[in-house]
Amino acid sequence: MSLLAPAQGHRAIFRINPVAKLAAALLLAGVLILTIDWVSAAVALACELVLFFWAGLSLKSFALRTLPVWIAAPTAGVTTLLYGQSAGTVYWAFGFVNVTEGSVELAIATTLRILAVGLPSVVLFVTVDPTDLADGLAQVVKLPARFVLGGLAGLRLVGLFLEDWRALELARRARGIADGGAVRRLLSQAFALLVLSIRRGSKLATAMEARGFGAPGRRSWARESTFRGRELALVGIGLAVALLSVGVSVATGSWNFVLT
Amino acid sequence: MTPKAAASVSGASVVARGWGWRHAGRRAWAVDGVDLRIEPGERVLLLGASGAGKSTLLHALAGVLGGEEEGERRGQLLVNGAEPSGARGQSGLLLQDPDSQVILARVGDDVAFGCENLGVPRDEIWRRVTDALTMVGLNVPLDHPTSALSGGQKQRLALAGVLAMRPGLLLLDEPTANLDPEGVLEVRESVARVLERSEATFIVIEHRVAIWQNLVNRVIVLDAAGGVLADGCPDDVLTSQGDRLAAAGVWVPGRGSGLVAARRDAPAGTATLLRTPGLAIARTKAEIVARDIEVEVLAGTALALTGPNGAGKSTLALTLAGLLKPAGGAVLAVPEFAAGAGPEPIRWKSRQLLTRIGTVFQDPEHQFVAATVRAELSVGPRALRQPEAAITARVDQVLQRLRLDHLADANPFTLSGGEKRRLSVGTVLATQPKLLVLDEPTFGQDLRTWREIVALLDELLREGTALVAVSHDVDFVATVAHREYRLAGRAAAPAVTAGAVPR
Numbered sequence: 141m142s143l144l145a146p147a148q149g150h151r152a153i154f155r156i157n158p159v160a161k162l163a164a165a166l167l168l169a170g171v172l173i174l175t176i177d178w179v180s181a182a183v184a185l186a187c188e189l190v191l192f193f194w195a196g197l198s199l200k201s202f203a204l205r206t207l208p209v210w211i212a213a214p215t216a217g218v219t220t221l222l223y224g225q226s227a228g229t230v231y232w233a234f235g236f237v238n239v240t241e242g243s244v245e246l247a248i249a250t251t252l253r254i255l256a257v258g259l260p261s262v263v264l265f266v267t268v269d270p271t272d273l274a275d276g277l278a279q280v281v282k283l284p285a286r287f288v289l290g291g292l293a294g295l296r297l298v299g300l301f302l303e304d305w306r307a308l309e310l311a312r313r314a315r316g317i318a319d320g321g322a323v324r325r326l327l328s329q330a331f332a333l334l335v336l337s338i339r340r341g342s343k344l345a346t347a348m349e350a351r352g353f354g355a356p357g358r359r360s361w362a363r364e365s366t367f368r369g370r371e372l373a374l375v376g377i378g379l380a381v382a383l384l385s386v387g388v389s390v391a392t393g394s395w396n397f398v399l400t
Numbered sequence: 401m402t403p404k405a406a407a408s409v410s411g412a413s414v415v416a417r418g419w420g421w422r423h424a425g426r427r428a429w430a431v432d433g434v435d436l437r438i439e440p441g442e443r444v445l446l447l448g449a450s451g452a453g454k455s456t457l458l459h460a461l462a463g464v465l466g467g468e469e470e471g472e473r474r475g476q477l478l479v480n481g482a483e484p485s486g487a488r489g490q491s492g493l494l495l496q497d498p499d500s501q502v503i504l505a506r507v508g509d510d511v512a513f514g515c516e517n518l519g520v521p522r523d524e525i526w527r528r529v530t531d532a533l534t535m536v537g538l539n540v541p542l543d544h545p546t547s548a549l550s551g552g553q554k555q556r557l558a559l560a561g562v563l564a565m566r567p568g569l570l571l572l573d574e575p576t577a578n579l580d581p582e583g584v585l586e587v588r589e590s591v592a593r594v595l596e597r598s599e600a601t602f603i604v605i606e607h608r609v610a611i612w613q614n615l616v617n618r619v620i621v622l623d624a625a626g627g628v629l630a631d632g633c634p635d636d637v638l639t640s641q642g643d644r645l646a647a648a649g650v651w652v653p654g655r656g657s658g659l660v661a662a663r664r665d666a667p668a669g670t671a672t673l674l675r676t677p678g679l680a681i682a683r684t685k686a687e688i689v690a691r692d693i694e695v696e697v698l699a700g701t702a703l704a705l706t707g708p709n710g711a712g713k714s715t716l717a718l719t720l721a722g723l724l725k726p727a728g729g730a731v732l733a734v735p736e737f738a739a740g741a742g743p744e745p746i747r748w749k750s751r752q753l754l755t756r757i758g759t760v761f762q763d764p765e766h767q768f769v770a771a772t773v774r775a776e777l778s779v780g781p782r783a784l785r786q787p788e789a790a791i792t793a794r795v796d797q798v799l800q801r802l803r804l805d806h807l808a809d810a811n812p813f814t815l816s817g818g819e820k821r822r823l824s825v826g827t828v829l830a831t832q833p834k835l836l837v838l839d840e841p842t843f844g845q846d847l848r849t850w851r852e853i854v855a856l857l858d859e860l861l862r863e864g865t866a867l868v869a870v871s872h873d874v875d876f877v878a879t880v881a882h883r884e885y886r887l888a889g890r891a892a893a894p895a896v897t898a899g900a901v902p903r
Contacts, residue, residue, distance in 0.1 A: 271505050293503050299547065300499060304766070310723045311767040314759040315827065316783035318750035328769065335813065336765060343500035349464045350495070351503070351514035351561055355488040362512035362525045 153196040159276035160371035161264040164378030171382035180389035181252035209258035217251030279365040411440030411601040412568035418475035432626035448622035449648035462493035491569035492562030498554035508542030514565040532560035536590040552583025572604040577844040649846030678729030702867040707887035721837040758828030762839040764820040780831035818849035
């Protein structure tokens with residue numbers, strides 16, 4: 141398996157610069173964490189659910205990829221419901237558990253907020269190719285090329301680590317040290333993996349250096365990473381959703397700034 | 401530009417005057433006293449015993465040896481009259497391990513990587529990428545995922561990446577040591593095609609001389625004691641230095657391995673240890689690699705598992721070794737072999753395996769668990785709770801038998817390739833298992849280590865130990881194996897053969 145497997149597709153969303161996707165997701169999240177109220181989250185979520193039709197995902201892969209968010213959101217909600225700040229009418233109390241009018245409202249707001257922030261992030265990133273993201277970060281955001289490309293090349297090693305881990309496991313059984321003492325064995329195996337990964341990393345670094353990586357002089361880019369109308373449009377949509385949700389929330393008087 | 405245009409790059413000259421290099425923290429010089437002159441366009445095969453510093457010299461020529469903190473140098477080493485580290489891209493280096501040379505996810509991007517680092521303009525990069533891929537004969541789309549390439553294809557990809565930089569000096573460091581026979585041919589053919597069209601100076605390290613003999617016009621032999629041992633045209637050097645080279649671990653063509661394939665007939669009437677009724681094997685639960693496998697493992701007999709890449713040789717070996725669960729059917733041990741541990745090896749405790757089945761992994765580093773060679777060898781006997789005196793005695797014996805006694809306190813990870821291989825065999829021998837399972841025991845080994853391993857396995861066979869070995873190595877199979885089991889690959893289900901090794 142490879143974490144670097146290129147994401148492929150033909151819809152417009154696949155061709156949008158990943159930096160724009162990153163920016164849109166961050167913008168939305170940045171605004172939505174400023175307030176704890178269900179109105180803003182609900183408005184944002186409603187807009188997003190409509191926009192997802194253009195996200196380039198089938199219903200099945202949408203459900204599969206976003207499953208963690210669908211699990212995390214209600215879990216956080218239920219926790220808030222049971223243990224959240226009490227206010228207003230008490231519906232049910234048992235030990236530390238205190239379900240009140242306030243905690244119900246907070247629970248709904250929390251659940252919706254996690255969905256509103258989580259779903260677009262996942263959806264936008266499913267269609268991101270790591271190589272394109274690296275190109276964008278280096279050329280558009282101007283992060284140092286050494287750092288970005290080093291990280292990108294390192295990602296490729298993750299698949300090899302999984303194979304190493306399996307081999308280490310079998311080897312330990314073969315060496316007669318796999319009976320009992322699971323925690324200790326896991327630790328020593330993790331350490332062995334660390335040693336192997338450092339060695340793999342340094343080999344990769346040599347291979348990169350042999351191809352002139354880190355050479356003095358200006359680096360050129362084989363793939364141009366551009367930030368044009370399409371990208372601005374995506375960031376604009378993110379901004380519009382954020383502003384709309386804040387606007388509705390303020391207008392209905394439910395805006396609840398976190399720091400007050 | 402056409403591929404021909406790559407030839408317009410003129411070859412670089414190499415000059416070494418009393419050159420030496422010592423890695424930081426080591427007492428001995430890895431290379432020392434090297435004096436040589438290589439003219440532009442020469443094709444050189446660089447030989448020498450392991451530890452003679454061939455790789456170090458090549459890395460230095462490529463300018464990737466590192467600075468002051470990595471080690472100390474003396475003398476002079478010049479490429480085209482200048483320090484190699486100052487002129488990246490002037491020399492291109494192809495390394496041994498295919499997996500650690502793939503840098504990016506798509507074929508085209510990976511080839512372009514070197515050009516980008518050298519600041520080549522975009523349009524020119526893509527012209528060079530296409531040219532380089534054509535030269536090495538890798539006909540896949542530019543957006544083909546690099547993870548889907550075979551070992552031989554990965555090496556050709558890396559070669560294309562190096563060629564796209566248009567180096568005047570092409571350096572190959574054992575480029576085929578980690579490949580199966582098919583991959584070796586692929587890479588050799590690619591290099592031959594490149595050399596036909598290019599004027600670049602060419603230096604290759606390889607201990608299997610036959611692969612490159614016809615592509616080079618000069619052989620240089622480095623002396624492990626420092627300096628150059630021999631230098632001249634291939635035929636002269638290989639004839640005059642043949643014996644010395646063979647003794648130093650170089651596979652000199654026409655000399656064979658020096659061991660006679662004598663143990664052809666399986667010993668008669670030996671006991672069966674394992675049977676595999678209706679066995680199906682899988683690496684992970686979902687993917688069955690082969691089914692209907694019927695093999696018998698006999699005491700005192702060597703069984704070779706052969707077949708193309710991906711046919712499941714390693715999977716079968718690890719399943720026979722009681723490490724992977726059969727996906728169907730069973731691996732059954734006869735009661736005398738199981739000795740009270742139950743009929744299925746996969747259900748045996750880890751400790752119970754020690755005296756019954758020992759496994760030597762393809763990558764020795766996977767099986768090292770201790771900080772010193774001595775401690776590494778004691779792991780098995782200690783898990784069996786043998787008395788301390790017995791452990792010491794046994795470990796000393798194994799150390800001596802494998803010529804590792806002078807390294808008893810060394811860290812296993814710091815050993816050379818051949819030493820690591822010997823140690824990995826030693827860790828298994830320490831508990832004297834009745835069956836030894838080996839995965840590619842001779843992969844990438846020089847002739848000296850190869851001979852030692854073969855001689856050791858021969859001894860074990862005579863003592864009655866059973867062997868199962870996965871191997872691509874034709875010489876090894878012909879010399880050691882009594883029987884061969886060939887896995888045909890995914891195509892046909894039971895299309896496998898078992899029988900005596902054909903002459």
